[in-house]
Amino acid sequence: xxxxxxxxxxxxxxxxxxxxxxxxxxxxxxxxxxxxxxxxxxxxxxxxxxxxxxxxxxxxxxxxxxxxxxxxxxxxxxxxxxxxxxxxxxxxxxxxxxxxxxxxxxxxxx
Amino acid sequence: xxxxxxxxxxxxxxxxxxxxxxxxxxxxxxxxxxxxxxxxxxxxxxxxxxxxxxxxxxxxxxxxxxxxxxxxxxxxxxxxxxxxxxxxxxxxxxxxxxxxxxxxxxxxxxxxxxxxx
Numbered sequence: 001x002x003x004x005x006x007x008x009x010x011x012x013x014x015x016x017x018x019x020x021x022x023x024x025x026x027x028x029x030x031x032x033x034x035x036x037x038x039x040x041x042x043x044x045x046x047x048x049x050x051x052x053x054x055x056x057x058x059x060x061x062x063x064x065x066x067x068x069x070x071x072x073x074x075x076x077x078x079x080x081x082x083x084x085x086x087x088x089x090x091x092x093x094x095x096x097x098x099x100x101x102x103x104x105x106x107x108x109x110x
Numbered sequence: 111x112x113x114x115x116x117x118x119x120x121x122x123x124x125x126x127x128x129x130x131x132x133x134x135x136x137x138x139x140x141x142x143x144x145x146x147x148x149x150x151x152x153x154x155x156x157x158x159x160x161x162x163x164x165x166x167x168x169x170x171x172x173x174x175x176x177x178x179x180x181x182x183x184x185x186x187x188x189x190x191x192x193x194x195x196x197x198x199x200x201x202x203x204x205x206x207x208x209x210x211x212x213x214x215x216x217x218x219x220x221x222x223x224x225x226x227x
Contacts, residue, residue: 034215043114043200043218044153087152096166097143098202098216100152 004088009105018075020104022088025069031092033064035073037084038103044087047073078108112137114203114219122225123191131186131222135203141165142184143216144176145200153200159184188224196226 005023012018024033034049048055048062050071055062061074075082087103115134123129135142141160145153155168159178173189182203188195202216 041220043202043220044216046215046217049215085152096141096158097155097168098145098153099155100145103152 004090004101006086006088006101006104008102009107011107011109012075012078014080014108014110015077018078018082018106018108020073020075020086020088020106021070022073023070024088024090027068027090028092031090033062033068033071034089034091034098035060035062036087036089036098036100037082038087039081039084044100047086049091080108080110082106083108114201114217116199116201116219116222118222119220120223120225122227125191125193125226127191128187128189129191129224131188131199131201131224133184133186133201133203133219135182135184135201136217139203139205139217140182141204142178142182143202143204144184144186145202146170147198147200147221149197156186191226193226196224198223 032049032051035047036044037047038044048057048060050062050064052064052068064071085103085105087100089098114136117132143158144156146156147153156170156174157167157176158165162178175187178184198221200221201219204216
């Protein structure tokens with residue numbers, strides 16, 4: 001499994017865009033980048049995933065660099081409810097499991 | 111849609127005992143995975159069940175076993191409990207990963223908090 005590196009913690013002001021970086025320099029061509037988040041005392045929640053193109057859904061945007069060695073999850077207008085631990089995961093086709101690292105603890109401040 | 115449901119929500123057991131945790135997958139999902147999350151750590155994959163068979167297993171001892179029923183629900187059993195087994199146990203359901211055109215993201219339940227004393 002390719003490994004990811006994320007900052008342990010970040011802060012963001014409510015209403016601003018939260019940009020969460022992830023480094024996955026050893027990613028291979030058929031591996032996807034997945035993002036999950038875990039709000040305190042809840043199970044992880046799927047946010048978004050992508051292969052090489054940028055992706056957007058109702059929750060967030062995912063920007064993957066052209067060399068695919070890093071990505072950024074963007075929460076466009078962060079709210080207090082976005083305070084959570086965010087996990088960046090690299091997952092290969094056929095890999096059944098999700099390999100979670102330590103994630104980034106994002107705190108949204110009023 | 112009730113999503114993924116797990117029971118019980120909390121459990122206290124004594125060292126050496128056995129425990130069974132239960133999971134009902136999201137409607138339409140046929141694959142169930144179990145994860146262990148120690149305090150302050152990310153979830154760690156235990157195993158996955160599909161078509162009532164263990165499909166993949168993480169680095170956990172044989173004390174951890176599971177079962178999947180014809181209705182896709184699943185049980186996680188842990189024998190000879192150790193203090194270190196205290197953790198949040200998460201169940202996730204999905205469609206089989208790798209199926210072209212199918213949405214395969216995992217949906218997690220709220221977990222069972224197991225405390226071994």
